[in-house]
Amino acid sequence: MTRFEEIGVEIQYGATSKRKAQGSFRYSCNVCCNRGMHIDCDRCAIACAHKTVVESFEALEALSNGRVFRDEP
Numbered sequence: 498m499t500r501f502e503e504i505g506v507e508i509q510y511g512a513t514s515k516r517k518a519q520g521s522f523r524y525s526c527n528v529c530c531n532r533g534m535h536i537d538c539d540r541c542a543i544a545c546a547h548k549t550v551v552e553s554f555e556a557l558e559a560l561s562n563g564r565v566f567r568d569e570p
Contacts, residue, residue, distance in 0.1 A: 505543035
């Protein structure tokens, strides 16, 4: 993992809302593409952390709306 990714992951885990996580992820992608990082998107640690953070916020939102997640179909 590059130092750029380490910082991006820390920012993702520090996000206080889904919207902030999305905004910082967009910024990280823009920096990567336009400033020469060119990290493979499929192997990007920031993308992995972003997915986890967004899923967590969605689960919290679902719980606050009274929906319950179950492993059973």
